[in-house]
């Protein structure tokens with residue numbers, strides 16, 4: 001035996017599993033196909049938002065949350081099916097963690113939160129359906145790197161103590177099996193590559209390796225960068241897969257380990273459940289191929305489909321990710337539009353990702369306080385200036401002409417270049433003026449029949465929204481609030497909600513539901529636990545949290561078993 005525990009993947013779930021196992025006394029080897037520069041995986045790039053229930057941060061902001069309310073929200077969002085026995089148990093256990101130990105455990109390792117709690121996935125407008133009844137999105141002070149930091153520190157300590165080894169550029173190609181068991185891995189040694197973090201590395205094979213272990217933990221992430229796999233698994237109830245998608249994850253999120261695990265007998269649950277965003281914009285300064293950034297929108301932008309029709313109620317920005325995706329795919333819209341103005345972009349546009357939030361990532365109090373003052377953040381302004389999806393104009397007619405030029409130019413050039421959208425729909429400036437003016441007419445009173453305006457007014461009842469997230473209700477065409485802005489939105493691939501079927505000890509199950517001896521899974525590869533603890537929908541901040549929780553469970557269980 002080469003080691004007690006072998007962990008595949010140096011993303012957040014792998015780092016947590018490896019450090020937990022090593023701290024529990026096991027000898028651990030941690031492998032990754034990438035180099036040292038990619039330590040932390042996707043979590044490094046993340047915004048660092050974490051789902052917590054009834055936290056001191058929530059209470060300080062006057063939010064009354066409870067385990068029962070959060071549980072009802074989770075179950076209403078998940079929509080579990082009969083076969084989701086382990087996913088449901090994982091959801092229960094995770095809720096318990098998010099309500100209990102999670103914050104104190106992180107806090108003891110030096111992790112801290114930004115004091116204003118965000119309100120993600122505001123819901124489908126029903127009390128018992130999808131969505132967060134209250135704000136629960138806790139942003140890490142230091143964003144993604146701040147989430148990873150405590151586990152990197154532990155990793156370094158354990159390496160120095162001789163209890164943990166990390167081997168980079170080791171790509172696992174197969175699991176070694178015995179009867180009903182996994183005994184280790186076989187793989188390729190990849191040539192060194194010093195590309196910067198997130199940039200695709202070479203796949204030149206320079207040798208082979210084999211490692212035997214008492215327990216092997218798969219922490220290899222999801223499938224978001226593998227668009228062929230995303231399309232292949234596209235669920236039938238979400239219409240047809242989009243022709244054009246942009247990538248919210250680096251290329252190493254390739255889904256390659258999943259069939260490798262299946263070949264060793266592992267059961268894959270809910271492969272068609274995924275979490276992709278509809279507010280993606282092409283990064284003007286890309287790191288990886290097709291690099292897209294998600295806008296974390298406040299609720300005020302007018303959301304139009306590719307034909308210029310307003311999205312149906314209650315599909316407002318930031319309300320219901322999956323329902324919006326479903327709607328857009330059912331009408332075969334390859335893109336949609338936000339129409340807003342300068343006043344709204346300044347208050348309401350945030351961009352997901354550590355590098356898009358240098359103030360929070362760099363833990364600069366002064367720069368972060370700037371969010372409460374007038375003006376958009378520098379990265380948002382840079383997108384407005386350089387982003388190919390942005391149109392800025394002084395009049396609505398000019399704006400619509402710019403929107404048509406954007407899609408027209410692409411429809412002409414795109415077919416052969418692979419960048420093309422579907423059918424080109426010419427937007428009618430007269431009709432768009434009618435829609436915008438009808439909406440603006442509802443601003444005259446503090447009450448009215450427009451459900452989106454009602455939602456904006458109601459959101460401003462929450463201090464956090466009023467402070468930094470939601471602009472006061474105003475006319476889109478108010479000349480004082482200009483210029484006008486349109487943003488073309490693409491479908492952005494991100495997360496895998498299904499995954500390897502695991503029990504509550506993170507042991508991977510075979511098709512009969514029997515644990516495979518020596519095989520464990522954590523993080524996105526395990527659908528964050530059980531093969532899909534989110535069911536069909538996420539409440540957000542639950543992915544990093546899911547890595548923390550399932551990594552912890554897998555590491556401890558693997559160490560206990562050897």
Ligand SMILES: Cc1cc2nc3c(=O)[nH]c(=O)nc-3n(C[C@H](O)[C@H](O)[C@H](O)COP(=O)(O)OP(=O)(O)OC[C@H]3O[C@@H](n4cnc5c(N)ncnc54)[C@H](O)[C@@H]3O)c2cc1C
Pocket residue numbers: 008009010011012013014031032033034038040041042043044045046047048049050170171172173219220221222248249250252253254256257352353354495522523524525540541542543544545547
């Ligand atoms: C921009 C961005 C913003 C996000 N924001 C948030 C947020 O605010 N809140 C939230 O909860 N979540 C967020 N997420 C999601 C979250 O970051 C991820 O779901 C999570 O980090 C996944 O971690 P993981 O350990 O499961 O996998 P990964 O981070 O994908 O790591 C998997 C590792 O396994 C390696 N690997 C794969 N296959 C092999 C193989 N065959 N051999 C060897 N190594 C292999 C890969 O190279 C990779 O390093 C965000 C993600 C992104 C990209």
